Amino acid sequence: MLIWVAALHCEAKPVIDFLRLKKSHYHHAFDLYQSDNMCCIVSGIGKLNVAAATAWVAALHQQSRSIAWINIGTAGSQSYAIGSAWSINKITDIESGHSYYPAPLINSQLPSEQCQTHNQPDNQYHPQSLSDMEASAFFATATRFSSAELIHCIKVVSDNNVTPCSRNKNEVSQLIQQNIKPIVEFSQTLTALNQQIAQMAIAEPDWQRFLAAAHFSQTQKTQLKNCLRFLFSQGDSIDALMAIISTAVGTNASSNSNSQSILNCLAQRRIDLSRNL
């Protein structure tokens, strides 16, 4: 799952249009646009709004195997050209002084730069940093749900010393729109990275099928998960494993002995498959 987080509709619109995301009519706390493996949430301006939206949408997708994130938006700059797009490699929250470090994405077409997050609109541009109002809270919140490598900010310069911040929504959308190709390519690289993590997780319906086979203690659940993650990685299918464990479980055995029989049976298969590395 890839989640785009934008403060304003006009910042989200080029992404929503390009990726053909559809507005959800089931959710009302925030405006949410979605497709099968992607969604875009419009948070509103500022740290509080973006933190709330990020946490809310993460909770909404808690069953996803892994979530990747992009905060897309505009930023001010002292010297960079209006319309230039940047991936952010250091975020400093001006209020707390705390810094965060999104890991640079290899092979990105977007150059990287630092960003300062302010509580209020800031006209005193920093010479070596972009300025925005959401990135620090977005990053701090998203790292509660995903690892830092999967959380990124892309900022397009909307105002600088010469050109003040535009209040025209179409102009803001146009700034993002003119960078949509590298932005989408960036998201595709991130999605591929996210896939590496997602494929190691066990799908919730599959997990539930195993849990339904017997009563597992908490420790046994951990053992079961370890076994299954390995066996799935070796190409075993859920149906094949269910067939194996059904033969291991006696029809008259108690639920407790069933769980141990299942674990023994899967553990033995794991050892057999791993003996030659």
Place this chain on the structure above:
Amino acid sequence: MVSCVYVESSIKDHERTLRILERFKTTPVVEIEHHGEVFNPSAQNFRLQKANPALILAHKNNRHALPTPEGYGLGGQHNYYFSHMLNCLYDCRYCFLQGMYNSAHQVIFVNYEDFDEDITQICAQHNSEPVWFFSGYDCDSLAYEPVTQFADFFVPAFNKIDNAWLELRTKSTQIRQLLKHQPCERIITAFSFTEQHSHDKLEHGVPSIEKRIDAMRLLVDAGWPIGLRFDPIIYHDNYQASFVHLLETIFSTIDANQLHSVSLGAFRLPKNNFRQVNKLYPDEPLFAQNLALNSGIIGYPLAQEQEMMQYCEQQLLQHIPAHCYHPCEWHE
């Protein structure tokens, strides 16, 4: 490929920092206050980072050299380790470093002079008794030599302290800097090997066995003492024949009488490290093997481990003099 270079503000103008940055002209450079800001946060994925780690240039403030853990050493009485780097260039699936830190980024502490000062002081405290220093505990001593120039600095530094002994532990072939210096009998370059099948399956990015043997031979020819570390020994159906073949390959090139020391140990990881790496690599067959917990260490069941060690020991002692053999003792 280094994804980014993070530089601590306090050493951004350090001569060694500037030299290293010269090598990464097209890589983004980000200034940080302390390496822990990037290295320590828990919301990091070691496995994802390992594919394209960043480089962190930092200053080590204190504790430059520390006593080694119990059982670590080559029979010397005073044993210390020091780490000019954290994390390794290579990606060996059995390595405890995978579960050691939250981050796979490589940290280089550029203030070598402070390490040297502490090492000199420690040696002075032990009068003229031999003091061993191990530099390959948190990293490979030589793998990043073109960037770190670690050996280039520390070979002369150890050479001037009469009772200081240094083990450079490596899987690399980066011996060019060593060969520029006069050999020192107190600086041992110890090469780690696993047999071919384990090397193919588990040592990602590590130079081939043949290339490492070539590097060993060049050092021996130049008069440098070398060591061999067969650690870890890893079980598979053909491990015995494969280990014998490894020994034959090595000793067809290297004269065993020129070895300073040889050690041998079976695969083992501290329990917490094992949990961590198993979580990171659930698809790794090594961690799915028949393993058991013993004295806080996850390894092969004792009987199996004894059998493996006995066999390998027996084969090894057919090639080397017994006095230079040091088994890795970790059982209580």
